[in-house]
Amino acid sequence: MDASPILAPLNPAQCAAVSAPLGNLLVLAGAGSGKTRVLVHRIAWLIQMEQVAPWSILAVTFTNKAAREMRERIERMLGQPVGGMWVGTFHGLAHRLLRAHWQEARLPKAFQILDSDDQLRLIKRTLRDLNLDEARWPPRKAQSFINAQKDEGHRAQHLDDGDNPYQRKQIEIYRVYQETCERAGQLDFAELLLRAHELLRDRADLLGHYQARFHHLLVDEFQDTNAIQYAWLRLLAGDRENLFVVGDDDQAIYGWRGARVENLQSLQRDRPNTRLLRLEQNYRSTGNILGAANALIACNPSRLGKTLWTQDGAGEPIRIYQALNELDEAHFVVERIRRFVAEGRRHAEAAILYRTTAQSRLFEEALMQVRIPYRVYGGLRFFERAEIKDALAYLRLLANPDDDASFERAVSIPPRGIGVRTLETLREQARTQGCSLWQAMDALLCGSLPTRTARPLAVFAELFRQLRTDCKELDLATVVAQVIKTSGLVEHYEKSKDGKGVDRQENLTELVNTSHRFSDEAPDEEPSDLDTFLAHATLEAGEAQGNAPDDPVQLMTLHSAKGLEFPLVFIAGVEEGLFPHQMSVDNPQRLEEERRLCYVGMTRAMQQLYLTHADTRRLYGSESYPRPSRFLREIPAERVEDVRARSRATRPVYRPRAAVAAVEIEGGLRLGQRVLHPTFGEGVILDQEGQGAEARVQVKFAGVSAKWLVIGYTNLQPIS
DNA sequence: ATGATGATATTTTTT
DNA sequence: ATATCATCAT
Numbered sequence: 255m256d257a258s259p260i261l262a263p264l265n266p267a268q269c270a271a272v273s274a275p276l277g278n279l280l281v282l283a284g285a286g287s288g289k290t291r292v293l294v295h296r297i298a299w300l301i302q303m304e305q306v307a308p309w310s311i312l313a314v315t316f317t318n319k320a321a322r323e324m325r326e327r328i329e330r331m332l333g334q335p336v337g338g339m340w341v342g343t344f345h346g347l348a349h350r351l352l353r354a355h356w357q358e359a360r361l362p363k364a365f366q367i368l369d370s371d372d373q374l375r376l377i378k379r380t381l382r383d384l385n386l387d388e389a390r391w392p393p394r395k396a397q398s399f400i401n402a403q404k405d406e407g408h409r410a411q412h413l414d415d416g417d418n419p420y421q422r423k424q425i426e427i428y429r430v431y432q433e434t435c436e437r438a439g440q441l442d443f444a445e446l447l448l449r450a451h452e453l454l455r456d457r458a459d460l461l462g463h464y465q466a467r468f469h470h471l472l473v474d475e476f477q478d479t480n481a482i483q484y485a486w487l488r489l490l491a492g493d494r495e496n497l498f499v500v501g502d503d504d505q506a507i508y509g510w511r512g513a514r515v516e517n518l519q520s521l522q523r524d525r526p527n528t529r530l531l532r533l534e535q536n537y538r539s540t541g542n543i544l545g546a547a548n549a550l551i552a553c554n555p556s557r558l559g560k561t562l563w564t565q566d567g568a569g570e571p572i573r574i575y576q577a578l579n580e581l582d583e584a585h586f587v588v589e590r591i592r593r594f595v596a597e598g599r600r601h602a603e604a605a606i607l608y609r610t611t612a613q614s615r616l617f618e619e620a621l622m623q624v625r626i627p628y629r630v631y632g633g634l635r636f637f638e639r640a641e642i643k644d645a646l647a648y649l650r651l652l653a654n655p656d657d658d659a660s661f662e663r664a665v666s667i668p669p670r671g672i673g674v675r676t677l678e679t680l681r682e683q684a685r686t687q688g689c690s691l692w693q694a695m696d697a698l699l700c701g702s703l704p705t706r707t708a709r710p711l712a713v714f715a716e717l718f719r720q721l722r723t724d725c726k727e728l729d730l731a732t733v734v735a736q737v738i739k740t741s742g743l744v745e746h747y748e749k750s751k752d753g754k755g756v757d758r759q760e761n762l763t764e765l766v767n768t769s770h771r772f773s774d775e776a777p778d779e780e781p782s783d784l785d786t787f788l789a790h791a792t793l794e795a796g797e798a799q800g801n802a803p804d805d806p807v808q809l810m811t812l813h814s815a816k817g818l819e820f821p822l823v824f825i826a827g828v829e830e831g832l833f834p835h836q837m838s839v840d841n842p843q844r845l846e847e848e849r850r851l852c853y854v855g856m857t858r859a860m861q862q863l864y865l866t867h868a869d870t871r872r873l874y875g876s877e878s879y880p881r882p883s884r885f886l887r888e889i890p891a892e893r894v895e896d897v898r899a900r901s902r903a904t905r906p907v908y909r910p911r912a913a914v915a916a917v918e919i920e921g922g923l924r925l926g927q928r929v930l931h932p933t934f935g936e937g938v939i940l941d942q943e944g945q946g947a948e949a950r951v952q953v954k955f956a957g958v959s960a961k962w963l964v965i966g967y968t969n970l971q972p973i974s
Numbered sequence: 975a976t977g978a979t980g981a982t983a984t985t986t987t988t989t
Numbered sequence: 990a991t992a993t994c995a996t997c998a999t
Contacts, residue, residue, distance in 0.1 A: 317988065346987045369989080388995095443989045478988095510986065558980065610985055612991095632987075673975045696979080813986050835985055874984070875990040964990095 260298050260331075264288075264545040271531050276304065278528040280476075280521055282502060284562040285547070285857035286538030286819065287967035289500050292304060293474055294327045296498055297339075300470055301332060309338030312468040314492075316475040318343055318794045320817070324474075344483045346793060348450035353786070355460060359453045362439040364654045364785050367484040371638065372659050373397060373442045375868070379662075380431045383685070387446040391423065399424045400431060404444030405512030406827040407451065438658050438690065444482075451486045465492050476501030476521075488524065488608045493528065503553050503558045507813060509843070518558065535636075536562045536857075538819050538891040540569025543863050546889045549858040553888050554587075554846045562857075570862055570893040574886060577868040580827075584896075586622035586866065587824045591807060593628065594822055594862075602625060605808040607855050609833040613826060614809050614874075627803035631810045633809035636768075636796030641758040645765055648737045651722055653784045656690035665691075668746030671710035679707070703729060717741075731770040731789055737763050763927055768796075812855045825852070828867045829880035852885045862899075930971040 261269050268288055272295045273283050281288035300306040315321045324339045340347060349367070352359050368376065377400070378393045394650045403413065410429035415422035432556065439450065450962075470490055473479070476499045479487075491497055499521060506515040514520075522528050536544055542712065544564050551557070576585035590909050591604045622630045636642060647663035665672050673763050683694035703711070717740060725733040747758040772787050774781055808820065812833075827833055833852065835870060838844035856863060867882045 264994080343989065349989095367989090370987090446989080507989080511988080612984085669976070671975070676975080795989085811986065832985095835987060847986095949988095 257299075257303055260295050260302065264291075264295065264533055267531065267533050267535065267806075268295070269532070271626075272299050272368075273303070273359060274529065274531070278465040278497045278521075278525045279531065279534060280518070281498075281531050282518075282530050282538060282558060282560055284502060284560055285463045285505060285854065286536040287533035287562070288537060289502070289533065289819075290327075290474065292323065292533065293472060294324060294895045296332065297324075297328050297472065298331045301336070306470060306966070307338070309470040310467060311472070312340045312470070313342055313472040314345065314347065314349070314474065314487075316478055318346065321346070324663055329487065341473050342661040344479070344486070348486075349789060351450050351453060352446065353789075354936055355453060355457075358457055358460060358831050359449055361449070362447040362654070365439045365441055366650055366657060366660075366785075367446065368440045368659070369638070369792050369795070370397075370443070371643070373816045375662075376434060376659055377427070377431055379659075380427060380434060383681075384426070384427065384430060386423075391427070396424060396427045396431075399445050400428045401442075403428060403514060404442075405480045406425045407448065407485055409448075417567060423501065434658070437688075438656050438777070439654055440659070447480075447482045447486065451489065451706075454489045456488065461489065461492075464490060465494070468496075468960045469494075470496050470498065472498040474500050476740075477503055477506040477515050477518060477636050478508045478513045479517050480514055481517075484514070484517045484520065486961050495525070497521070497525070497528070504554075504558075504560065504850055505816065505854050507649065507816065507847055507854060509847050511524075520883050525753060527602065532560055534560055534562055534825055536564045539564065540859060540861060542571055542893045543856060544860050546572050546863075548676065549890050550849065550885060550888045551853040554849055555606065556846065567869050570787075571858075572889065572893055573862075573895050573897050575864060575897040576882070577866055577867040579870045579937065580868050580872060581620075582614055583866050583868045584828060586615040587617065587826065587864070588620045588624060589822070591822070592624065593668040599712075599821065600805050600815040601628075601807045602805045603820060604822040604824070605818070605858065606811065606814065606824045606826060607810060607815050607849075607858065608826045608889065609812060609835060610810055610827075617809055617826070621807060627806040628809055629802045629806035631798065631808065632813060632814045633798045636764075636799045637791045638795050639758075639761055640647075641761050642765055642791075644743055645734075645738055645741070647790065648721075648741050648743075649734065649784060651692070651787060652718065652725065652737065652786055655692040655718075658684070658691045660692040663716060664741070668742045669740075670714060672714065676707050680812065725784075727784050727880050730773045730784060731766055733784065734769040735766045762894070763852065801847055812851050815858050816854050819858055819860055821860045822862045822864075823855070824864045825868060826866050827871070828865045828886055831878070831880050832871070832873075832881055833885070849885065849888075851882075929967065930973050 257273070261273060264272060265288075268291070273278065273290050280290070281292060283292065289337065293618070297311060300311060301308055301863055311319075313325060321342045325336070325339075328339075329335055340350070344348070352365070353615055356363050356365065374393055374397055374798075377396050378388070381388060381391055381396065384705055387799070403410075410425050410432055413421075413425045417423055435445070442858075454464065468490060471487060473487065474896065487497070500519055500709065503515050506513060509515065522530065539547070541564055544562050545568075546559055566748050575583070587606055591601065592605060595601055608617075611632065618628060618630065625784060637646070644663060647660040650657050650660040651664050665677070681695045682692050683698055684687075684691050687694060688696075689699065696717060699708060699712055699715060699923060719731070719738060721733075721740060724736055744759055744762060747755045747762075749755070767785060772790060808818075812825070825833075830839070834845055834848035838848050845878060865886060867880070867886070869879065871880055873880050
């Protein structure tokens, strides 16, 4: 077999990794050094040069999207489908194992997956059951405690409270929550991993089977693995030397959700004969961008050490813009994107990155004003929308009547005369009998109930009885359509007056389409039943934006930018308190992670990089005066060019343009008008923009900088 | 049972 | 500022 198609497009270091002899290999791959490419080519190498069967390969990625892309790239390269190869996320693979071995894992056949939202709901209910005050025991704290423990591989019964009452209570919540999950046959995300680990750990026969099957384990983004994922990998590898691991300690940005960069070192310690290779040549960015990023990341004391270089020239300097305020910042970014496009580039080549999701709005508004198409990544995804979760609750309850979380959701939406009172009775019954809500309802319906309570309950029960008989015969999509129709959800949203009714109905229709597509695309080996469809919905929550416009500017958080690249990149809000975020500044480890996040953001840029910060910023309703981020000082001055803010000189404040001064804006307000504000006191209107509900005026008050106020939300009294 | 009002807490996110 | 959520009144 000729190796050239696989090795030809690679540099020497990449070649060395791809064609390395079989054995453990750790590839430390810097940003833009062709990390994924090495992984893809390695798999192609194994199949073509080492005559490895595709079904004996297991590859793990960080996201479903990455998994899909990897499979596609391999198939394109080999010119043939590679069925039998397992490619997926840790969660996806764990799920696959558990579905295949539900009996050995002691799970109900129709076990369901709980997303974080469902998990939080369940924790809240657990807290209520335990008579704990939510103010003293915040559900979110309990949630992160439970997930943190599970990520470390700890079960409640193995935890030591260390004579700490707080700790003891958290463990108790964990225990009771877990019992509830098991009774309802529900697994949260971390539980998938934990169960998959225990399955292989406790069942020597299964472990032997999978060890015999998977001769080659490949892992992408290894720096993002947590303790249980690493443990699972080691188990599956056994004492063989078959781990091919790719990662970059400088791009570890998920420590806050249990990822352990140390796994990189642990691997070298646990498997001393692991070969270490570095990919340090960067093919993405200009010399200035790389030099700046290198200097920044060098400020982190704890790194494995690695310096990226490029053959490219220095390119343009990095530009830092000091904006007057957050609006000026947005306008500046938009203006530069217009210039970029005027030079013949596409909008989609530009990305605006920010630390917090809340920052996207400013840019969306600014882009909308000048009619530039954009696309926001992240945010609420298809299967996370309320109406979709409602419909899914019906489907889940159909699949598994003991799913209490879904019962509670379905029973109260749409409102059908079953209120908190009735629900409380059901919960009480369920608690005393130790059964599910559905069983409690059945029992109560047989007993004596006041008609007013029994009637709606009976109707609800009958609805499901009918659905259950119906759906035995029907295919997935028809069942979904049937459920949506009989649940009354469409009518319910029709009546909603928040203006989202039509959207919601469309989404429900789209759910039917999705289920249709799911059936069509399902591989023959796995029948597409309701259970797998529901798992798919939770595990792969879908894209956030259904129909993106053509050639859009890309908006996303720094976190979701990882793995992507753009010719033109803006990082906005590079200010102390925002980036690095306030929550991280007094913890050295978290601060290092923020710096890595900045490094990730900077290394997304191929040709031009802008960092912007504002002198004043309105955040959470009040004005702040942030200092420029320390990260800006860590970039060598010779790589930077300061962009001058437009007309820094303060204009004569009390003299608005005479021609428009007479035009009334709204409610007796006009440019130059003196006004009274409830908190800021007396001021003068300087400028105006927008119309109707969005009409805003800029007002200068004594002692503070000029502010933009939405007329509709502000009580401005004209004074003479 | 349901809708309206007021207190509260606001990183990052995939699975 | 705003969205979410719990409590309260209808």
